Amino acid sequence: MKNFSNYKDFSTKENLHFESKAVHGALGTEPITGAVSMPIFQSVTFRHPELGNSTGFDYSRLENPTRQELERTMAILEGGIKGFAFSSGQAANMSVYSLLNVGDHIIMSDDIYGGTHRIVNDVFGKYGIEHTSVDLADLDAVKAAIKPNTKMIFIETPTNPVMKVADIAELSKIAKSIGALTVVDNTFLTPYFQKPLSLGADIVTHSSTKYLGGHNDTISGIVVVKDNEEIVNKIKVHMKSHGSQLAPMDSWLLLRGIKTLHLRMERHNENAYKVAHWLRTQQKVKKVYYVGFEDHRDYAVTKKQTTGFGGMISFTVDSFETVKKILKNVDMVMFAESLGGTETLITYPTTQTHEDTPKHLKEELGITDCFLRLSVGIENVDDIIADLDRAINS
Numbered sequence: 001m002k003n004f005s006n007y008k009d010f011s012t013k014e015n016l017h018f019e020s021k022a023v024h025g026a027l028g029t030e031p032i033t034g035a036v037s038m039p040i041f042q043s044v045t046f047r048h049p050e051l052g053n054s055t056g057f058d059y060s061r062l063e064n065p066t067r068q069e070l071e072r073t074m075a076i077l078e079g080g081i082k083g084f085a086f087s088s089g090q091a092a093n094m095s096v097y098s099l100l101n102v103g104d105h106i107i108m109s110d111d112i113y114g115g116t117h118r119i120v121n122d123v124f125g126k127y128g129i130e131h132t133s134v135d136l137a138d139l140d141a142v143k144a145a146i147k148p149n150t151k152m153i154f155i156e157t158p159t160n161p162v163m164k165v166a167d168i169a170e171l172s173k174i175a176k177s178i179g180a181l182t183v184v185d186n187t188f189l190t191p192y193f194q195k196p197l198s199l200g201a202d203i204v205t206h207s208s209t210k211y212l213g214g215h216n217d218t219i220s221g222i223v224v225v226k227d228n229e230e231i232v233n234k235i236k237v238h239m240k241s242h243g244s245q246l247a248p249m250d251s252w253l254l255l256r257g258i259k260t261l262h263l264r265m266e267r268h269n270e271n272a273y274k275v276a277h278w279l280r281t282q283q284k285v286k287k288v289y290y291v292g293f294e295d296h297r298d299y300a301v302t303k304k305q306t307t308g309f310g311g312m313i314s315f316t317v318d319s320f321e322t323v324k325k326i327l328k329n330v331d332m333v334m335f336a337e338s339l340g341g342t343e344t345l346i347t348y349p350t351t352q353t354h355e356d357t358p359k360h361l362k363e364e365l366g367i368t369d370c371f372l373r374l375s376v377g378i379e380n381v382d383d384i385i386a387d388l389d390r391a392i393n394s
């Protein structure tokens, strides 16, 4: 039998393009059988041949072959030394915040996923970890927010849901100059459009529930560490202790999703571009938040650090009555939380994804009762626009 054990390992694939890496992953084939689809290793534990001898797999909370293939694939795609696959995006972000110690201070995006506010306010706040929310596009405001105990800048870009863009390279420089870590939640653009580690960030996180999985069928999270072994070990201990690792079946679903990431992202990008421009022509639509508009405040930074705009749009309408009408009348487009899947979803952030964002921040950001968020799917764009047209205008 041909020996597959070293077959197309990590090192032979470095020269491949992103798309090929996404399809072929780290090992790609399973070493013993040559299976082209990495099997779901639904096993808790692994048999040892003798004392002091292990296959490298002992117990699935620590390492599992399917999860390991996913983690190595994500490390390759983001350009880091180590990936971790968690049971949710929340669990992934929790592991990163756990790197901080009592008395540390975080600077983070003022506009950010609501659950991240819950982490810093409800969970870490009580351990004496402070945070300051600032518009990270304003570098002077970031510098002014620095304290002697600032240990992390946590960036979401584009932000959820008002689509602000932060300059990852500039923020990483500021963080390095004060010995703080730069973390980027790369959920919205994925490494296909944005590679934070190559721009200077230390850690990338994902809610892989969204674009990486891409099919609205599994909840999961990813962390990739650029080059710091000490951080790798801390996150390893965190996962091992919290037991927040991703299950084999979900790891496989994610591996399958990632194989088409580039194709899906291209279509999300193309569709969202058309939908955003169409929305702007609608009388009942008051403001459209979309990073692909040339007159977007942060367009220059977007062009500098990303290769695509992604599939996310937010918009406001003329009244709460119109909001209710839209959410009731959409047909193919579904009124549901979440984003990044094949299906177009419309969300009401004020009471859904951003329920836990402090009220004053929501007001400042314009997340009002007339605010809607759209995750543009990969359906035919004419169908998406026709459905929105009917829901908004009939």
Ligand SMILES: *Cc1c(COP(=O)(O)O)cnc(C)c1O
Pocket (backbone or CB within 6 Å): 088, 089, 090, 091, 113, 115, 156, 160, 185, 187, 188, 206, 207, 208, 209, 210, 219, 220, 221
């Ligand atoms: C959804 C989301 C999260 C939380 O991820 P879950 O997988 O739902 O736990 C974190 N950050 C961003 C930007 C998100 O959109």
